Amino acid sequence: MPQFLFPKTLKGFSLLYILLASLCLVSITYFDRDLSSLMHTHSLNREWFKLFSYTPVLLELMAALVIIACIVKQFRATYLHLAIALLVTLMLAFIVRLTAKFIFGRTWPESWITLPTGHNPSWIADGIEAFHPFAHGLSYNSFPSGHALFTSALALTFWRQFPKLWPLWTGLMLIAVAGQLGMNYHFLGDLIAGVSFGLLVSHCAMLLTAKIAWQPQQNR
16 A cells, blocks of 8 residues: 555654645635536536446445454454454544534535525536535535545555555545546535545544454353
Protein backbone atom coordinates (compact mmCIF):
# COMPACT_ATOMS: atom_id res chain seq x y z
CA MET A 1 0.00 0.00 0.00
CA PRO A 2 1.35 3.45 -0.82
CA GLN A 3 2.99 4.81 2.31
CA PHE A 4 1.51 8.27 1.87
CA LEU A 5 -2.00 6.90 2.46
CA PHE A 6 -1.09 5.43 5.83
CA PRO A 7 1.79 7.51 7.23
CA LYS A 8 3.36 6.41 10.50
CA THR A 9 4.07 9.85 11.97
CA LEU A 10 1.89 12.73 13.11
CA LYS A 11 3.66 14.97 10.61
CA GLY A 12 2.79 12.56 7.81
CA PHE A 13 -0.87 12.49 8.84
CA SER A 14 -0.96 16.29 9.09
CA LEU A 15 0.55 16.79 5.64
CA LEU A 16 -1.80 14.23 4.09
CA TYR A 17 -4.96 15.83 5.43
CA ILE A 18 -3.75 19.36 4.72
CA LEU A 19 -3.22 18.29 1.10
CA LEU A 20 -6.68 16.71 0.88
CA ALA A 21 -8.36 19.72 2.49
CA SER A 22 -6.54 22.03 0.08
CA LEU A 23 -7.68 19.99 -2.93
CA CYS A 24 -11.24 20.12 -1.65
CA LEU A 25 -11.15 23.90 -1.14
CA VAL A 26 -9.65 24.49 -4.60
CA SER A 27 -12.37 22.33 -6.17
CA ILE A 28 -15.17 24.11 -4.29
CA THR A 29 -13.79 27.54 -5.18
CA TYR A 30 -12.81 27.08 -8.82
CA PHE A 31 -14.22 23.89 -10.37
CA ASP A 32 -17.42 22.57 -8.79
CA ARG A 33 -20.03 24.83 -10.39
CA ASP A 34 -18.55 24.81 -13.90
CA LEU A 35 -18.00 21.06 -13.84
CA SER A 36 -21.54 20.45 -12.63
CA SER A 37 -22.90 22.60 -15.47
CA LEU A 38 -20.74 20.66 -17.93
CA MET A 39 -22.02 17.30 -16.66
CA HIS A 40 -25.60 18.55 -16.96
CA THR A 41 -25.21 19.99 -20.46
CA HIS A 42 -23.34 17.20 -22.20
CA SER A 43 -25.00 13.95 -23.11
CA LEU A 44 -23.07 11.13 -21.46
CA ASN A 45 -23.61 7.39 -21.25
CA ARG A 46 -25.69 7.70 -18.09
CA GLU A 47 -26.45 3.98 -17.86
CA TRP A 48 -22.78 3.18 -17.25
CA PHE A 49 -22.33 6.04 -14.81
CA LYS A 50 -25.46 4.98 -12.93
CA LEU A 51 -24.08 1.44 -12.69
CA PHE A 52 -20.77 2.81 -11.40
CA SER A 53 -22.63 4.73 -8.69
CA TYR A 54 -23.64 1.42 -7.07
CA THR A 55 -20.04 0.55 -6.16
CA PRO A 56 -20.60 1.03 -2.39
CA VAL A 57 -23.28 -1.67 -2.48
CA LEU A 58 -20.77 -4.16 -3.91
CA LEU A 59 -18.24 -3.41 -1.17
CA GLU A 60 -20.90 -3.52 1.54
CA LEU A 61 -21.98 -6.93 0.23
CA MET A 62 -18.37 -8.14 0.28
CA ALA A 63 -18.01 -6.88 3.86
CA ALA A 64 -21.22 -8.63 4.89
CA LEU A 65 -20.05 -11.92 3.36
CA VAL A 66 -16.75 -11.76 5.27
CA ILE A 67 -18.53 -11.00 8.54
CA ILE A 68 -21.10 -13.78 8.06
CA ALA A 69 -18.42 -16.25 6.93
CA CYS A 70 -16.72 -15.88 10.31
CA ILE A 71 -19.45 -18.10 11.70
CA VAL A 72 -17.38 -20.94 10.24
CA LYS A 73 -14.50 -21.80 12.57
CA GLN A 74 -11.90 -22.34 9.85
CA PHE A 75 -12.67 -19.01 8.19
CA ARG A 76 -12.86 -17.21 11.52
CA ALA A 77 -9.36 -18.28 12.48
CA THR A 78 -7.94 -16.45 9.47
CA TYR A 79 -10.29 -13.53 8.86
CA LEU A 80 -11.78 -12.56 12.22
CA HIS A 81 -9.49 -9.54 12.43
CA LEU A 82 -10.69 -8.37 9.00
CA ALA A 83 -14.34 -8.92 9.97
CA ILE A 84 -13.88 -6.78 13.09
CA ALA A 85 -12.13 -4.09 11.06
CA LEU A 86 -14.99 -4.08 8.55
CA LEU A 87 -17.61 -3.81 11.31
CA VAL A 88 -15.77 -0.90 12.90
CA THR A 89 -15.34 0.73 9.47
CA LEU A 90 -19.06 0.47 8.69
CA MET A 91 -20.10 1.90 12.05
CA LEU A 92 -17.66 4.79 11.87
CA ALA A 93 -18.57 5.53 8.25
CA PHE A 94 -22.25 5.73 9.14
CA ILE A 95 -21.61 8.09 12.05
CA VAL A 96 -19.17 10.31 10.14
CA ARG A 97 -21.48 10.50 7.11
CA LEU A 98 -24.48 11.71 9.11
CA THR A 99 -22.45 14.08 11.26
CA ALA A 100 -20.46 15.67 8.44
CA LYS A 101 -23.50 16.21 6.22
CA PHE A 102 -25.30 17.94 9.09
CA ILE A 103 -22.31 20.10 9.98
CA PHE A 104 -21.59 21.34 6.43
CA GLY A 105 -25.12 21.49 4.99
CA ARG A 106 -24.27 21.95 1.31
CA THR A 107 -26.89 22.21 -1.42
CA TRP A 108 -26.96 19.71 -4.31
CA PRO A 109 -25.86 20.21 -7.92
CA GLU A 110 -29.25 18.99 -9.25
CA SER A 111 -32.85 19.22 -8.02
CA TRP A 112 -34.10 15.71 -7.46
CA ILE A 113 -35.80 15.89 -4.04
CA THR A 114 -39.54 16.58 -3.99
CA LEU A 115 -40.55 19.01 -1.24
CA PRO A 116 -43.95 20.41 -0.20
CA THR A 117 -42.77 23.76 -1.58
CA GLY A 118 -41.41 22.32 -4.83
CA HIS A 119 -37.88 20.94 -5.27
CA ASN A 120 -34.62 21.19 -3.38
CA PRO A 121 -32.56 24.30 -4.21
CA SER A 122 -29.69 23.42 -6.53
CA TRP A 123 -27.03 24.86 -8.79
CA ILE A 124 -28.60 23.63 -12.04
CA ALA A 125 -32.23 24.56 -11.34
CA ASP A 126 -31.77 27.72 -9.27
CA GLY A 127 -28.16 28.84 -9.60
CA ILE A 128 -27.76 28.15 -5.88
CA GLU A 129 -24.63 26.57 -4.45
CA ALA A 130 -23.92 27.24 -0.81
CA PHE A 131 -23.09 25.76 2.59
CA HIS A 132 -25.70 26.03 5.35
CA PRO A 133 -24.04 24.64 8.50
CA PHE A 134 -26.36 22.62 10.74
CA ALA A 135 -29.30 22.98 8.34
CA HIS A 136 -31.98 20.31 8.59
CA GLY A 137 -33.32 18.23 5.71
CA LEU A 138 -32.17 16.29 2.68
CA SER A 139 -31.82 19.51 0.69
CA TYR A 140 -28.52 20.17 2.46
CA ASN A 141 -26.89 16.75 2.38
CA SER A 142 -24.54 17.01 -0.60
CA PHE A 143 -21.24 17.39 1.29
CA PRO A 144 -19.47 15.03 1.69
CA SER A 145 -20.50 12.29 -0.72
CA GLY A 146 -21.64 9.29 1.30
CA HIS A 147 -21.00 6.98 -1.67
CA ALA A 148 -17.38 8.12 -1.94
CA LEU A 149 -16.98 7.90 1.83
CA PHE A 150 -18.23 4.32 2.17
CA THR A 151 -16.43 3.13 -0.96
CA SER A 152 -13.04 4.51 0.04
CA ALA A 153 -13.38 3.45 3.70
CA LEU A 154 -14.23 -0.17 2.83
CA ALA A 155 -11.83 -0.40 -0.13
CA LEU A 156 -8.92 0.79 2.02
CA THR A 157 -9.83 -1.66 4.78
CA PHE A 158 -9.81 -4.52 2.26
CA TRP A 159 -6.59 -3.09 0.77
CA ARG A 160 -4.73 -3.54 4.06
CA GLN A 161 -5.75 -7.22 4.16
CA PHE A 162 -5.17 -7.92 0.46
CA PRO A 163 -2.49 -5.43 -0.69
CA LYS A 164 -1.68 -7.37 -3.87
CA LEU A 165 -5.18 -6.55 -5.12
CA TRP A 166 -4.50 -2.82 -4.95
CA PRO A 167 -5.52 -2.27 -8.61
CA LEU A 168 -8.99 -3.62 -7.74
CA TRP A 169 -9.43 -1.39 -4.69
CA THR A 170 -8.11 1.65 -6.53
CA GLY A 171 -10.36 0.92 -9.49
CA LEU A 172 -13.45 0.60 -7.31
CA MET A 173 -12.77 3.98 -5.70
CA LEU A 174 -12.23 5.66 -9.06
CA ILE A 175 -15.35 4.02 -10.52
CA ALA A 176 -17.48 5.19 -7.60
CA VAL A 177 -16.25 8.77 -8.01
CA ALA A 178 -16.79 8.63 -11.79
CA GLY A 179 -20.34 7.33 -11.32
CA GLN A 180 -21.35 10.07 -8.90
CA LEU A 181 -19.70 12.79 -10.99
CA GLY A 182 -21.03 11.50 -14.31
CA MET A 183 -24.60 11.36 -13.00
CA ASN A 184 -24.13 14.84 -11.50
CA TYR A 185 -25.20 13.48 -8.13
CA HIS A 186 -22.38 15.38 -6.40
CA PHE A 187 -19.96 18.23 -6.93
CA LEU A 188 -16.33 17.24 -7.36
CA GLY A 189 -15.55 18.84 -3.98
CA ASP A 190 -18.15 16.58 -2.35
CA LEU A 191 -16.38 13.55 -3.79
CA ILE A 192 -12.91 14.67 -2.72
CA ALA A 193 -14.30 15.26 0.76
CA GLY A 194 -15.99 11.85 0.73
CA VAL A 195 -12.74 10.09 -0.16
CA SER A 196 -10.92 12.13 2.51
CA PHE A 197 -13.45 11.24 5.20
CA GLY A 198 -13.34 7.62 4.05
CA LEU A 199 -9.59 7.62 4.49
CA LEU A 200 -10.04 9.12 7.95
CA VAL A 201 -12.56 6.42 8.84
CA SER A 202 -10.15 3.75 7.63
CA HIS A 203 -7.35 5.25 9.72
CA CYS A 204 -9.55 5.33 12.82
CA ALA A 205 -10.81 1.79 12.21
CA MET A 206 -7.22 0.57 11.88
CA LEU A 207 -6.26 2.16 15.20
CA LEU A 208 -9.37 0.90 17.01
CA THR A 209 -9.04 -2.62 15.64
CA ALA A 210 -5.42 -2.74 16.76
CA LYS A 211 -6.67 -2.14 20.30
CA ILE A 212 -8.89 -5.20 20.20
CA ALA A 213 -6.93 -8.12 21.51
CA TRP A 214 -8.42 -11.37 20.30
CA GLN A 215 -7.01 -14.72 21.22
CA PRO A 216 -8.65 -17.98 20.11
CA GLN A 217 -9.86 -20.07 23.00
CA GLN A 218 -7.88 -23.20 23.59
CA ASN A 219 -9.73 -26.47 23.28
CA ARG A 220 -10.30 -27.97 26.67
